[in-house]
Amino acid sequence: MALRAQTGPYFGDFGGRFVPESLVAALDELGEAYDLAKLDPAFGEELAELGRSYTGRPSIITEVPRFAAHAGGARVILKREDLNHTGSHKINNVLGQALLTKRIGKTRVIAETGAGQHGVATATAAALFGLDCVIYMGEVDTERQALNVARMRLLGAEVIAVTAGSRTLKDAINEAMRDWVTNVETTNYIFGTVAGPHPFPEMVRDFQKIIGEEARQQVIDLTGGLPTAVAACVGGGSNAIGIFHAFLDDESVALYGFEAGGEGAETERHAATITKGRPGVLHGARSYLLQDEDGQTIESHSISAGLDYPGVGPEHSWLAAIGRANYRPVTDDAAMQALRLLTRTEGIIPAIESAHALAGALELGRELGPEATILVNLSGRGDKDMDTAAHYFELYDQENAE
C-alpha cells in the first residue's frame, strides 16, 4: 500500500483513541462528519475557495541563494506558509475544522495553543464564522507570546491562562480536553496538530497536506525535478506532515523532521520527543513521548513555544519506526542563529519554530553537498517572536530593556 494512503486510527503501532468514554460520542460524530465531508465535492470546493480568497493559497516558494551559501552550496527553497493570512500554516487546518463545526451544528469552539499561532488561527475562523471561542494557553506561553494573546482577544476570543503542571502546551491540551468533556454537546474542539485521538491525526494531516502537494509541483516547475530532501520543524508535527505527505512515496526524497533540542538533547532541557523519548500514551494516542520510568510525562523545554511539547503525532512515530523519515534535534541557539541568518541574508524573518528547520537545512546542505536541493517548510513568520529575539540578540536600547 502507498504510504500516502495510510489512514487512522492506527499508524502501525501508533495512534488510537485513549480517551474518557465521555468523549467517544464526540469523536465519532466528528469522524463521521469528516468522512462525509471528504466525499462531498461542495465541502472541498468551499475549503479551496477559502484557501484562495482568504488564506492566500497557493503560497509561493522562494529560493534563497544568499542563505544557501551557508548550507554547503546546496539549493535551498522555502515553502512560504509564513505568508498565509494569520502568519502560519495553522490556518489551513482551522478553516477545515471550522467548516466541519458548522456542519455538525455546534456554536462554540475551543482550542489549545502553544506559540499562539493555532489560537490566533482559531480565533480568526471563529470571527469569520460567528462562533464563540475559548482558547487555552499555558501561563508560561501567555507571557512569552503576549502579542498573540492580544491578537486573540481583539478577535473576540476568550483566552484562559492555564496554571496547572508545566503551564505550557501539554497542560493547555489537558484543560481543553476537560472543557470538551464537560461541554461536548455544544462545543467542538479544534485541535491544532496531528497528535491527539483519532480522527485528529488523520484529519489535521489531510487539511495540511496541501502544503506538500503545492510545493512538490512548484519545485518540479522551478528545478525540473524532485528535491533531494524535505525539511520541517516538528513539535506535534502538523507542518511537517503537511509538507512530507505528498513526498511519502517518492523514494528518492529524504524527509527530515527537526525537533526542538533546547539546551541540547543530551541535557534534561529539550523537546526532542522522537530522538529521546519512547512509546507511550499521552493526550489520546499511543506515540513517542518524553516520560520517566513510571510513565509520568517529563516537562519539555524549547525557546520556541510552538515546539515545547513532550509528545508528537502518531504518524511521525510510525514514519520514524519504519525508517521513512529521519528526526534530529536542533538546539535553541542553532535555531536562533538560523533565524538571524535568514533575516540578514534574505530579508525574511522566520518564526523560531521554523528556524529549527532552517538550522537543520544548513546542516543537511553541508552533508549533502552542492548537488542537493532542499525544500524547507517556512511554517510561520517571526513577528510574534520579536520580544524573544530582541532579548536573545540584545536588540533593545538599554533603558528600554528594563
Add this chain to the structure above:
Amino acid sequence: MNTVGSVIRRRNEEAGGALIGYLPVGFPTFDESVEAAVAMVENGVDILELGLPYSDPVMDGPVIQAATQQALANGFRLADGFEAVRRITARVDAPVLIMTYWNPVVQYGVDRFADDLVAAGGAGLITPDLIPDEGSEWIAASERTGLDRVFLAAPTSTDARIGQVVEASRGFVYAVSTMGITGARSDVDRAARTLVERLTAADAPASCVGVGISTAAQVAEVLEYAQGAIVGSALVNALATGGVAAVGELAAELARGTRAE
C-alpha cells in the same frame, strides 16, 4: 474473601447500596493517605478507590489535580501504589480498586502491573482513559489474574457502546453522572438515572455512579436507582482541609446516605 461484586450485592441486600470512596495515594503524605483510606473504611466506606497520581489527569477537576500534583511533587512512585494497597488490605477487609490513567500501566508492563496488584491484595482497576476498544491487553491480563476491570459509561454513550462496556466490565460499571470532570456539584445530574436505567437494561450486574457526589442526601438519591455511589473530590477536600479525622467524619456522614429510606 470480599470481592467488589460480593460487597455490592451484600450492601444492596442489607442497605440501600454500596459507598465507594476515592483518595489519591501519597496525599498529603504517603502515611496519611494510608491512614485516611483506613479511616474511610472504619467509618462506613464499603469499597476503596485508590488513585495513582499522574502528570496529565484529563478526567480530574481542580481539587484532585491539586492533590495529585502535590503527591507527585512529594516523590510519588508507582511502587508506592502497591505498597499502599498492601498496608490497607492488611488492616481492613474492604476491596481496594486502583484508579489509574493508562500510560503508567503501559510503562510498568500490563502483565507485571496485574501480577503485582494481585500480590498486594488489590481487587482490580478503574481506567478513566482506557475504553474497551483499546483494552485488549488489559482484558487478557485481568482474565488471567481474576482482577476486576471497571470501565466507564457516559450519558452520551450509544446503546452499542453501553453493551460493549457492560460486556467488558467486571465488578461494576462506572456511570459518569454528568458530562464533566470530577468535582463536587450541587445537583447530581438527572442524566445519571437514565444512564443507569440503560446499563440495567443492558444487563449490567452493577452500576455505580460517580462524578459530582458530595453529600449523604446525594448518596441516598443515587442509591435509589444505582447499586453504588462513588465520592471523590469531597473526601479529598476534607483530607486537604481537616486531615484524617475530617475524612473519617465525612465518610461516616456519607455512609448515612446508604441507610436512608
